[in-house]
Amino acid sequence: MGQCSNFYDEGKINVLNETQLWAIFDGTIVTLEIAIVAIIFGAIFGVVVALGRLSKNKVANVLSWLYIWFFRGTPLLLQLFIIFYAIPIIYLDATGITFEVNPMIAAFVAFSLNATAYLAEIIRAAIESIDGGQMEASKALGMSYRQAMTKIIIPQTYKRLVAPLGNELIMLLKDTSLVSTIALFDLLRTTKTMASATGSWIYYIYAAAIYLFLTTIIQVVFDIMEKKLGIYER
Amino acid sequence: MSMVKLVNVRKSFGDLEVLKGVNLEVQQGEVVCIIGASGSGKSTMLRCLNQLERISDGEIYIEDVLSDKRANNKDLMKIDPVTVQSLCTELGMVFQNFNLFPHLTVIDNVTIAPLIVKKTDKKIAETRALDLLSMVGLSEKKDEYPSRLSGGQQQRVAIARALAMDPKIMMFDEPTSALDPELVGEVLATMRHLAEKGMTMLIVTHEIGFAREVADRVIFMDGGVICEEGTPEEVLLNPKEERTKSFLNKIL
Numbered sequence: 325m326g327q328c329s330n331f332y333d334e335g336k337i338n339v340l341n342e343t344q345l346w347a348i349f350d351g352t353i354v355t356l357e358i359a360i361v362a363i364i365f366g367a368i369f370g371v372v373v374a375l376g377r378l379s380k381n382k383v384a385n386v387l388s389w390l391y392i393w394f395f396r397g398t399p400l401l402l403q404l405f406i407i408f409y410a411i412p413i414i415y416l417d418a419t420g421i422t423f424e425v426n427p428m429i430a431a432f433v434a435f436s437l438n439a440t441a442y443l444a445e446i447i448r449a450a451i452e453s454i455d456g457g458q459m460e461a462s463k464a465l466g467m468s469y470r471q472a473m474t475k476i477i478i479p480q481t482y483k484r485l486v487a488p489l490g491n492e493l494i495m496l497l498k499d500t501s502l503v504s505t506i507a508l509f510d511l512l513r514t515t516k517t518m519a520s521a522t523g524s525w526i527y528y529i530y531a532a533a534i535y536l537f538l539t540t541i542i543q544v545v546f547d548i549m550e551k552k553l554g555i556y557e558r
Numbered sequence: 559m560s561m562v563k564l565v566n567v568r569k570s571f572g573d574l575e576v577l578k579g580v581n582l583e584v585q586q587g588e589v590v591c592i593i594g595a596s597g598s599g600k601s602t603m604l605r606c607l608n609q610l611e612r613i614s615d616g617e618i619y620i621e622d623v624l625s626d627k628r629a630n631n632k633d634l635m636k637i638d639p640v641t642v643q644s645l646c647t648e649l650g651m652v653f654q655n656f657n658l659f660p661h662l663t664v665i666d667n668v669t670i671a672p673l674i675v676k677k678t679d680k681k682i683a684e685t686r687a688l689d690l691l692s693m694v695g696l697s698e699k700k701d702e703y704p705s706r707l708s709g710g711q712q713q714r715v716a717i718a719r720a721l722a723m724d725p726k727i728m729m730f731d732e733p734t735s736a737l738d739p740e741l742v743g744e745v746l747a748t749m750r751h752l753a754e755k756g757m758t759m760l761i762v763t764h765e766i767g768f769a770r771e772v773a774d775r776v777i778f779m780d781g782g783v784i785c786e787e788g789t790p791e792e793v794l795l796n797p798k799e800e801r802t803k804s805f806l807n808k809i810l
Contacts, residue, residue, distance in 0.1 A: 455657075457653060457655055457657035458657060458659065460610055460653070460657065461651075461653060461657035461658075461659070461716075463608075463610060464608055464610065464646075464649075464650075464651035464653075464720075465647070465670075465671035465675065465719070465720070465723055466643055466644075466646065466647035466671060466675040466676075466723060467671065467674065467675055468643070471674050471675070475670060475674060476659055476670075479661050480659075480660065480661050555703075556660055556661050556662075556703040556704075556705060557660065557703075557705055
């Protein structure tokens with residue numbers, strides 16, 4: 325982030341100098357890091373919340389419902405503010421001790437929690453779309469619910485999950501631009517700062533090109549994954 | 559030896575009573591075919607036996623061991639689920655829609671339950687699976703996915719899969735109803751082979767010819783009760799009950 329202070333040293337130019345290039349690179353890394361961390365944690369916790377929604381256990385059911393209700397029902401930006409701004413204040417009020425949340429950690433947490441809620445619903449729907457006969461056959465063969473879920477039902481959802489998972493990753497990647505509000509220099513904020521400093525619009529084109537480049541990779545990779553995972557379907 | 563016994567079994571789905579007091583006992587080595595119109599409770603009876611459905615009233619014994627006893631939907635015995643599970647694995651089940659695991663190859667379909675439920679050694683499970691697949695005539699398909707097989711082949715894999723758990727009783731829930739007519743024969747041949755080997759079998763079927771040929775006993779169910787039972791000759795050729803006669807007239 326230190327490089328950001330001297331974008332404008334070079335004046336109005338359209339070709340990126342080395343400092344700008346590194347700044348944009350760093351911004352892209354921030355963007356990617358948040359999206360990737362969020363999709364990984366979101367997928368893991370998403371399975372847990374989805375199983376909670378499907379569970380016969382009332383408590384698990386209500387808790388997972390409330391979780392999705394809150395994190396899907398409020399803006400991601402608000403969740404980010406709560407974690408980055410509100411929690412330190414609450415902590416200060418309660419204990420009298422000041423502490424600061426690392427903005428990167430705050431972004432990881434907020435995006436992961438939010439992605440969990442969306443992915444939980446996607447995963448739940450995918451599990452419910454598997455024919456009920458699969459669970460019956462598993463039970464008739466003596467499998468426990470857990471064995472049936474982990475060996476039979478959930479593996480069949482992978483192919484159905486790839487497309488919505490790719491969708492979610494692309495959404496996350498673009499939504500990372502929200503972190504500019506908590507003092508992080510992601511791709512968009514970095515380029516916007518350059519654009520304001522130099523008065524040139526070309527930086528927005530660079531940003532668009534990088535976003536498109538990244539989302540294209542995601543799209544292609546997820547298309548390939550979908551084909552590979554569906555190998556058992558004729 | 560009594561393999562399964564149902565005592566006064568009732569089953570309701572909400573207000574709908576599907577089984578209205580069924581009593582049935584099946585002896586070792588016996589092949590019992592269950593016929594009747596749809597909605598008569600045949601499939602529900604099988605599904606209650608291995609507890610895919612929980613009975614509302616009555617008692618179920620598997621190999622003379624009580625596996626469930628309920629009254630008014632209340633579990634009277636609270637039998638330990640692990641015990642119930644191990645009793646139910648004595649019953650192999652073959653479904654109308656095969657329900658093979660589509661993400662697993664044929665051989666993995668057959669080995670998965672022994673591997674994860676019985677913790678059988680992988681080598682042993684595979685050898686056994688190959689034996690079973692050759693018995694149903696499908697060894698050469700072992701590495702295919704189910705979607706590449708015909709309905710008849712899928713059902714034969716499903717039979718091998720059920721047998722892999724070494725059940726003492728095989729239950730078939732309309733095993734040929736989802737098949738094209740030309741594929742019915744191969745599945746029936748496999749079942750006939752099992753019957754000849756002395757397997758205890760409970761078969762819900764509409765294949766009257768098959769029932770006449772392999773069954774030791776035929777049961778006609780109607781309206782949630784066993785309406786008539788006896789040897790194939792008695793029930794299929796000389797039915798006493800009016801309802802049996804009218805059912806047989808309709809389907810023959």
